[in-house]
Amino acid sequence: MNFAGKTVVVIGGTSGINRGIAEAFASAGAKLAVASRSQDKVDDTVAALKTAGATEAVGLTFDVRDPDAVADGLAQINAALGEFDVLVSGAAGNFPALTAEMSVNAFKTVIDIDLMGTVHVMKGAYPFLKRPGASIINISAPQSWLPYEGQAHVCAAKAGVDQITRTLALEWGVEGIRVNSVVPGFIEGTEGAKRLAPSPDAEKKFKADVPLGRWGQPEDVANACLFLGSDMASYISGTVLSVDGALYQRGSGQAGRMIGQMLRSMSGGKS
Numbered sequence: 492m493n494f495a496g497k498t499v500v501v502i503g504g505t506s507g508i509n510r511g512i513a514e515a516f517a518s519a520g521a522k523l524a525v526a527s528r529s530q531d532k533v534d535d536t537v538a539a540l541k542t543a544g545a546t547e548a549v550g551l552t553f554d555v556r557d558p559d560a561v562a563d564g565l566a567q568i569n570a571a572l573g574e575f576d577v578l579v580s581g582a583a584g585n586f587p588a589l590t591a592e593m594s595v596n597a598f599k600t601v602i603d604i605d606l607m608g609t610v611h612v613m614k615g616a617y618p619f620l621k622r623p624g625a626s627i628i629n630i631s632a633p634q635s636w637l638p639y640e641g642q643a644h645v646c647a648a649k650a651g652v653d654q655i656t657r658t659l660a661l662e663w664g665v666e667g668i669r670v671n672s673v674v675p676g677f678i679e680g681t682e683g684a685k686r687l688a689p690s691p692d693a694e695k696k697f698k699a700d701v702p703l704g705r706w707g708q709p710e711d712v713a714n715a716c717l718f719l720g721s722d723m724a725s726y727i728s729g730t731v732l733s734v735d736g737a738l739y740q741r742g743s744g745q746a747g748r749m750i751g752q753m754l755r756s757m758s759g760g761k762s
């Protein structure tokens with residue numbers, strides 16, 4: 492994969508899976524931009540991207556819940572690096588909580604970050620997408636397809652993200668813009684995995700649900716994004732690509748029940 496001369500923007504690209512994606516594009520010679528809330532994380536990532544091989548790397552801080560800040564930030568990235576060849580939208584928040592026990596604001600917080608954040612990124616980036624040729628990759632989650640107890644907020648948000656993917660593939664396809672989602676399975680060592688499987692026993696149960704029998708690695712997801720961002724995927728749009736070791740075929744299984752059991756035992760059996 493050679494992305495020399497290409498501009499790749501990764502929103503929420505400063506830790507975990509998304510940072511792995513940004514580093515993979517940097518190693519392939521792209522110009523990189525990342526954005527998230529924490530200046531420290533942005534600075535650390537920009538330095539790492541330059542080391543990894545990015546021809547240029549810039550970083551900005553904004554919260555994806557603020558549409559004006561997102562639009563302004565994306566305009567700044569465009570001024571610095573030109574039109575976007577690849578846009579990865581992956582900022583997200585998650586915590587396990589039963590619906591009856593979380594506040595309305597808790598539910599809304601995840602909708603605001605994952606779903607509305609995606610809307611803000613799509614709309615803010617639209618004027619700056621290379622046409623024809625841009626590739627948008629929305630980072631989704633197994634919760635988009637599979638119900639997990641304690642994850643109704645994430646299930647609703649990520650299902651919405653994938654429907655945005657499918658709809659924009661129609662609306663923007665006529666301009667030569669491709670739009671796809673990538674669904675990582677549970678990825679080792681990441682914040683998202685730690686929040687849902689906080690103990691070695693829980694990790695074992697999550698792993699038992701994966702037909703390939705192992706956690707995914709950040710590189711597994713990054714490789715799929717390199718492919719979708721490249722000309723090799725030039726006729727692929729509107730697809731939701733699972734990178735999950737066939738987890739989807741097994742279903743939410745033990746892990747889905749385990750999150751609910753864990754939360755019920757903490758709340759004394761309510762709901």
Ligand code: NAP
Pocket residue numbers: 502503504505506507508509526527528529530532533553554555556581582583584604630631632633674675676677678679681682683684
């Ligand atoms: P992570 O390390 O917590 O990464 C989240 C990124 O988003 C960070 O860069 C974070 O940086 C940024 N972010 C969070 N809230 C933001 C906000 N309001 N505005 C702007 N940036 C924000 O998480 P991860 O586990 O690697 O997950 C990354 C993506 O993969 C997410 O979309 C997640 O849903 C998806 N996913 C993860 C797994 C998994 O196993 N981990 C499985 C399936 C799907 P700041 O803190 O600086 O804002």
Ligand code: COA
Pocket residue numbers: 583584585586587588593594595596597598600601682683686
């Ligand atoms: N259980 C139930 N409710 C929770 C919760 C939990 N574990 N964590 C937060 N909430 C609730 C809060 O109580 C608050 O609701 P309230 O106003 O009714 O009390 C609401 O969610 C917002 O919490 P707050 O801490 O103000 O949100 P924030 O905007 O500072 O942070 C989060 C957003 C909560 C999603 C935070 O965990 C975060 O920033 N996550 C990013 C990293 C991440 O989640 N990575 C994994 C990605 S898969």
